[in-house]
Amino acid sequence: xxxxxxxxxxxxxxxxxxxxxxxxDVSLSVEPGEFIALLGQNxxxxxxxxxxxxxxxxxxxxxxxxxxxDTKKMTVAECARIVGYVFQxxxxxxxxxxxYEEIAFGPRNLGIPEEDVKRRVEEALKFVxxxxxxxxxxxxxxxxxxxxxxxxxxxxxxxELLILDxxxxxxxxxxxxxxxxxxxxxxxxxxxxxxxTHDLYLAAEFAERIIILKDGRKFADGxxxxxxxxxxxxxxxxxxxxxxxxxxxxxxxxxxxxxxxRTMEFVEEFLKVLRRGYGSRV
Amino acid sequence: xxxxxKIDDLWVRYRGEEDYVIKGLSLEIEEGEFVLxxxxxxxxxxxxxxxxxGIIPRVIKAEVKGNVRVFDLxxxxxxxxxxAKYVTIVFQxxxxxxxxxxxYEEIAFPLENFGLxxxxxxxxxxxxxxxxxLKGLEDRSPASLSGGQKQALAIASVLAxxxKIIILDxxxxxxxxxGTKRVTDLILxxxxxxxxxxxxVEHRVEWAVEHVDRIVVMNDGKxxxxxxxxxxxxxEIKPEETGFRPPQVSEIAYNLIRxxxxxxxxxxxxxxxxxxxxxxxxxxxxxx
Numbered sequence: 001x002x003x004x005x006x007x008x009x010x011x012x013x014x015x016x017x018x019x020x021x022x023x024x025d026v027s028l029s030v031e032p033g034e035f036i037a038l039l040g041q042n043x044x045x046x047x048x049x050x051x052x053x054x055x056x057x058x059x060x061x062x063x064x065x066x067x068x069x070d071t072k073k074m075t076v077a078e079c080a081r082i083v084g085y086v087f088q089x090x091x092x093x094x095x096x097x098x099x100y101e102e103i104a105f106g107p108r109n110l111g112i113p114e115e116d117v118k119r120r121v122e123e124a125l126k127f128v129x130x131x132x133x134x135x136x137x138x139x140x141x142x143x144x145x146x147x148x149x150x151x152x153x154x155x156x157x158x159x160e161l162l163i164l165d166x167x168x169x170x171x172x173x174x175x176x177x178x179x180x181x182x183x184x185x186x187x188x189x190x191x192x193x194x195x196x197t198h199d200l201y202l203a204a205e206f207a208e209r210i211i212i213l214k215d216g217r218k219f220a221d222g223x224x225x226x227x228x229x230x231x232x233x234x235x236x237x238x239x240x241x242x243x244x245x246x247x248x249x250x251x252x253x254x255x256x257x258x259x260x261x262r263t264m265e266f267v268e269e270f271l272k273v274l275r276r277g278y279g280s281r282v
Numbered sequence: 283x284x285x286x287x288k289i290d291d292l293w294v295r296y297r298g299e300e301d302y303v304i305k306g307l308s309l310e311i312e313e314g315e316f317v318l319x320x321x322x323x324x325x326x327x328x329x330x331x332x333x334x335x336g337i338i339p340r341v342i343k344a345e346v347k348g349n350v351r352v353f354d355l356x357x358x359x360x361x362x363x364x365x366a367k368y369v370t371i372v373f374q375x376x377x378x379x380x381x382x383x384x385x386y387e388e389i390a391f392p393l394e395n396f397g398l399x400x401x402x403x404x405x406x407x408x409x410x411x412x413x414x415x416l417k418g419l420e421d422r423s424p425a426s427l428s429g430g431q432k433q434a435l436a437i438a439s440v441l442a443x444x445x446k447i448i449i450l451d452x453x454x455x456x457x458x459x460x461g462t463k464r465v466t467d468l469i470l471x472x473x474x475x476x477x478x479x480x481x482x483v484e485h486r487v488e489w490a491v492e493h494v495d496r497i498v499v500m501n502d503g504k505x506x507x508x509x510x511x512x513x514x515x516x517x518e519i520k521p522e523e524t525g526f527r528p529p530q531v532s533e534i535a536y537n538l539i540r541x542x543x544x545x546x547x548x549x550x551x552x553x554x555x556x557x558x559x560x561x562x563x564x565x566x567x568x569x570x
Contacts, residue, residue: 042430042461087427089375146321172323172525173485195333198457201530213330231499240459243488244551250556254563263530267537270559276567 004031004068006145006161006192007053007083012062013216016049022048024177024216025062027209030161035187037203038212041238046196047088049213050163053194055079067160080193084159086165088196089098090143090150091118099125099141099149117156126154134149144175161192168199182207200242204228204261212237229259284353286447286479287311287334292348294338294503303329304505306348310356313446316469320492321500323526327483333357334363334481352447369447376429376436383511385411385427386420389439396443407564410438413468415461430457437465441472448472450482453495454489462489469493485526491515495526499524515550531555 008029014023021202022045030036030053040046051057052064055071064071066082080245087093095163096102103121112120128148132141138149147167155161164183168176180202183193203210203224210227212220214237220227227233231241233247248260248269255273260266287310294304303326311317319327328480332338341520350357352368373379382388386407388437394405411417414434419427437453438476450469454462470493472478484490490497491511499507499514501524507514518536519528527533531549537547543562549555 041459042457043428047428081495085307089377091375106462142324172321173527174322174525175524177521201527217488238460243555244534246552247531247534247555247559251559253562263537267541270534271541271543273563 005031005065006067007029008063008065008068009049009053010063011064011192012052012059012064014052014057015060020217023052023059025220026213026216027062028211028218028221030192030194032160032192033187033190034192034209035183035207036192036209036211037207038194038196038211038213039198039200039203039237039239040219044213044238045216045257046213047165048216050085050165050194050196053161054083054085054163056085059247077109080106080157080159081116082159083161083163084154084157086150086154086164086167088169090146091139093150094138094146097137098135099132099138102138102149103153103156106153115127117178118278120156120158121152121176124155127155127185129178144171147175147179151179155186159191162186163194163196166198167195168197171259176202200234200239204242204244205263212239214238218242225261228261231259284313285310286313286315286353287481287501288349288351289330289334291350292333292350293346294331294333295345297343297345303503304333307500307504309498309505311479313479314473316473316480316494318494318497319481319483320485320487320497320524320526321499322523325500325525326503327500328451329423331371331451331481334449335369335371336360336362337371339356341419348508349551366443366445368445370438370440370445371449372440372453373451376432377435379439380424380432383423384420385416385424385435387423388424388435389442391442392439406442406444409440410468412462413471415464422500430461433457434461434465437468440461441468444472444476445478447479447481450480450484452483452485454484454486462486463466466493487526488529491529492493511550512515512547514547 009028012026014025015021015121038046052059055074055076058072065081071079071110079270094102096105103124104117107117128151130145130148150151184206187193207224210224219237220233229245234241240263244263244266246258248256248266256269260269288519289307289309291306292307295302321327326457333350336356338344346358355368357365362463380388381467382391389407389410390403414437416431416434424432433505457465471481497511497514498505515528515532521527529550531552535545549558
C-alpha cells in the first residue's frame with residue numbers, strides 16, 4: 001500500500017502583503033524517502049515554497065496539506081513536528097546561549113519530556129558529527145559548525161521531511177560533501193529531504209528528483225537525469241548545464257550515447273567507447 | 283606595473299588563542315592581477331584578507347608579526363580612511379555590510395563620504411545597479427531583497443568606489459548563474475578599464491579557472507600550492523584536503539587516468555576537454 005505523501009501542495013499561490021506574487025499555482029507532492037533538489041534563480045520563489053510546505057506561510061490561494069491536514073488549520077508548531085526547515089543563514093536560526101539549549105529548544109516546545117529531549121539532542125549532535133562541548137556558545141562556532149548545529153536543532157524535532165535552504169552556501173566543498181552525505185543517510189533512514197541549492201554539481205550527484213521554479217511557477221519536475229541532462233530546459237530556467245552534460249552532448253558523434261549528469265557516468269561511457277575501439281562513430 | 287600587495291613572513295594569532303592562524307605566509311600580488319585564494323574553511327583565508335585590510339589588528343585584536351604593504355601603505359598602522367582609498371572588501375555575508383534604508387543610499391552613502399559631486403554619484407549608482415542587475419530597485423529597502431540581490435547590492439556598493447584593490451570573499455556564493463555571470467563580467471570590466479587588482483576567495487572553481495591569473499591554495503595558515511590554473515590542476519586535487527573540487531572536466535580526467543587512459547595534459551576548461559577527449563578517441567581509431 002502506498003504511503004500518504006508527507007506534503008501535498010495543491011494549486012497553491014502565495015502573495016506577500018503588498019501584492020508581490022511569489023508562488024503562482026504550484027502543485028507537487030513529497031513522498032517519504034525522496035531526495036529532492038529545488039532549483040531556480042534568485043527570486044524564483046524557492047524559499048517561499050519551502051515556507052509554505054512547513055506551514056510558516058499559509059497559501060493565499062489553493063491548499064497545502066501536511067499528512068493530509070490543511071496547514072491553514074494547523075499551528076506552526078504542529079507543522080514543524082513533521083516538516084523541518086533549516087534557514088539559509090544559520091545566524092537567523094541560532095539564538096540560544098549554549099549548543100545544548102539551541103538543539104533542545106524545538107523538542108521542548110513540542111512538550112517532549114526532558115529525558116527524551118536529552119536523548120534527542122545527543123542523537124542529533126552525533127548525527128551531524130559535532131564534537132564541541134554542548135555548553136559552548138553557538139555564535140562562536142565556525143560557519144560550517146553553525147550549519148551543523150542548525151541542522152541538528154531541526155533533526156531533534158524528528159521531522160519526516162527536512163527542507164534545507166542553501167545548506168552548502170558559504171562553506172567549502174569538503175564540508176558541503178559531508179552535509180550532503182549526512183542528508184543521504186537521513187534519506188536512507190526513510191526521511192524525505194529537500195535541498196534548495198544553486199549547486200547543480202551537488203544536485204546531480206545526490207538528488208533523485210529535481211524541481212525547478214521560475215517566476216513563482218513550477219517549471220520542471222522529474223528524475224534528476226531527465227531534468228539536468230536537458231540543456232535547453234536548464235537554459236530557459238536561467239541555470240547553466242554541468243560541464244559533464246555539455247561534454248557528453250558535444251561528443252555524441254563519437255559514440256557517447258547519452259547526456260551525462262554525473263562525473264562517473266561520463267567516465268564509464270567514455271571507457272566503454274574507448275574499449276570497443278570506437279567503431280560506432282559512423 | 284607596481285606591486286599592489288606584498289606580504290613577508292606573516293604570522294597572525296588572535297588574542298587569547300594559543301595557535302597562530304597565519305603561519306609564516308609570504309605572497310606578492312602585482313597591480314592588475316586577478317588572484318584566487320582557495321582552501322578549506324578555517325585555513326586562514328579570511329584572516330589573511332582582514333590583515334591586508336588592516337581590520338586585523340585595528341578592529342579585531344591579534345598579534346601580527348611580519349610585513350604587509352598595500353602599494354605604499356602599511357595597513358597595520360595606516361588609518362581606515364587611508365586604506366579605504368586603496369582597498370575595499372565585499373564580505374561573504376552581505377548583511378554584514380548593508381546599513382542604509384534604500385538601495386540607492388546604500389551605494390551613494392560611501393561616495394558621499396568621499397565627497398564626490400552629486401552628478402558623479404548619480405552616474406556611478408546607475409552604472410553599478412545596471413551591471414549587477416538591480417536597476418529599478420533604487421527605492422527598495424535592502425532588507426526586503428532576496429539573498430542573491432543583497433549580495434549583488436553589497437558588491438555594487440564597493441564597486442562604485444572604484445578602489446585599486448578589491449577583495450571579494452565568495453562574491454558569488456548566493457548568486458544564480460545569471461547573477462554570477464553579471465558579477466564576473468563586472469569584475470572583468472573593472473580589470474580592463476581601471477586595472478583593478480582583485481583578490482577573490484571562491485569555492486566555485488569553474489567560474490574561476492577561466493578568468494584568474496593565479497590560484498593560491500592555503501592550508502593551515504600556509505600556502506601549499508600556487509600557480510596558474512593549468513599548473514594547479516595538473517595533479518589530482520582532493521576536495522577533502524583542499525576544500526574545493528577541481529573543474530568537472532579535470533575530475534573526469536583524473537578518473538580516466540586511474541583506469542589507465544593517458545592524457546597529454548589535464549584539461550581545465552570545457553573546450554580544452556573536448557579537444558583532448560576527442561583526440562584520445564581519434565588516436566585510438568588510428569591504431570585499431
